[in-house]
């Protein structure tokens with residue numbers, strides 16, 4: 303079967319690439335650190351930076367991590383993945399209690415939202431996890447410097463410490479892991495009260511009656527879902543013709559219908575051309591993206607979620623000559639090295655998907671190269687998940703991408719309406735869609751819309767990683783009754799016929 307062959311191929315060739323070995327010999331600056339010198343300094347303590355620091359220390363390298371925020375975990379733990387998922391879960395519980403419990407025979411006389419308690423639960427999750435990373439730093443002997451880091455030379459970082467002092471940290475190898483920041487839009491000033499970024503949207507003090515979201519990407523749909531479930535009227539204004547433009551077209555259409563059923567309104571191919579926040583309500587002037595008649599929208603709160611930009615402000619990249627591209631990202635080679643020898647970059651600050659798990663993979667691979675070992679990240683194998691309800695998860699190519707490649711392919715689909723577990727729990731919206739190469743049956747892409755698609759996708763990630771065929775999945779025993787059986791049935795539908803449809 304394809305999976306066994308590909309595993310053998312990887313073992314034989316994949317991990318001992320000659321160019322990788324050359325890199326280890328030529329670029330690595332060595333590890334005989336002087337007493338005041340580190341082998342590795344990481345600037346930024348987000349998922350890219352803290353993981354790189356822990357991995358480096360575990361590999362026996364003397365390591366320091368510099369973080370300006372006061373807490374570790376970066377955007378993801380402090381104002382991103384974790385608080386948003388906490389609120390998504392809490393708001394989902396409220397929504398279920400209101401709309402789904404009665405049909406399951408669970409009744410109660412009064413249901414209300416205690417927003418401060420919801421926020422406190424979110425904050426507890428964040429602080430527990432960020433403190434946990436400090437604990438991991440101690441356990442692994444990573445030196446943690448709290449302050450703002452700035453290059454003074456390719457091997458020295460000056461840190462303005464949180465206590466008000468300054469120290470210079472020296473290293474043979476420096477990793478830039480400074481992440482990303484909110485992209486603002488021309489003419490729109492984010493005040494984090496009435497006009498908010500994702501950070502403000504995670505801490506609103508009351509449920510806005512009307513919420514306008516600018517941008518139908520990950521943040522817009524997740525945070526729009528949170529406040530929509532808690533009672534806001536949500537209108538999403540999107541410049542592009544589609545929501546989440548990177549998603550498989552067929553899955554996206556079903557996804558949009560689901561969100562519309564949840565009363566989220568979409569204004570696609572629309573741009574915001576003016577915004578007036580001077581009164582009690584915010585007035586937005588919008589017009590078709592191609593130009594045309596203007597109209598006005600009113601909102602209590604406007605969420606600006608039109609993307610994020612790499613964060614390198616004040617880092618002193620010019621001082622040492624590190625180049626950035628037009629989008630402000632730092633280009634790196636296969637070993638995560640910038641154009642300056644010994645200076646590396648990982649995570650949101652470099653090209654590639656802006657995702658926490660991708661940043662972590664970058665961090666590990668980068669450190670492995672620095673240590674003279676081998677590292678590898680394949681961005682085609684990075685899964686993406688939108689944590690709405692249902693969730694939408696994908697890995698590999700969309701049908702549009704496969705078509706554009708001109709590859710002959712087969713599609714296998716299986717709806718959760720025909721999955722026994724989904725029916726048992728009365729949560730059966732969504733599908734599994736598998737794309738496989740016609741000639742070899744090798745899986746090219748998997749797209750899942752389901753309540754727990756973010757968990758289900760990993761079977762597909764492993765399959766793609768090991769070059770599996772749809773038959774490999776179909777012939778693998780899946781427990782019953784599980785949502786995962788829908789993945790098996792979609793795999794059957796790809797090369798043959800499903801049983802339960």
Ligand SMILES: Cc1cc2nc3c(=O)[nH]c(=O)nc-3n(C[C@H](O)[C@H](O)[C@H](O)COP(=O)(O)OP(=O)(O)OC[C@H]3O[C@@H](n4cnc5c(N)ncnc54)[C@H](O)[C@@H]3O)c2cc1C
Nearest residue numbers: 346348349350370376377382383451481649650656657658
């Ligand atoms: C609302 C929201 C929800 C998200 N949800 C998800 C999700 O569910 N799943 C997912 O995969 N991704 C999610 N993301 C994206 C994810 O947060 C990022 O991809 C990830 O945090 C990138 O990690 P990083 O280490 O590259 O950068 P960051 O996490 O941004 O960390 C960089 C750190 O560097 C520090 N820093 C910057 N400059 C300096 C300096 N000069 N000196 C010292 N420190 C410095 C910053 O303070 C920051 O803490 C979300 C993002 C947002 C905004």
Ligand SMILES: NC(=O)c1ccc[n+]([C@@H]2O[C@H](COP(=O)([O-])OP(=O)(O)OC[C@H]3O[C@@H](n4cnc5c(N)ncnc54)[C@H](O)[C@@H]3O)[C@@H](O)[C@H]2O)c1
Nearest residue numbers: 517518519520521522539540541542607608609610656687
């Ligand atoms: N679940 C997750 O993994 C998760 C959750 C949140 C954020 N993130 C990451 O954070 C990053 C930022 O999220 P995001 O949602 O801000 O960006 P995004 O790139 O996902 O979506 C931005 C959207 O805004 C639209 N847009 C851009 N300019 C616009 C304008 N002027 N008017 C109207 N629409 C406009 C774009 O077409 C796009 O659809 C993403 O790249 C994502 O990787 C991931």
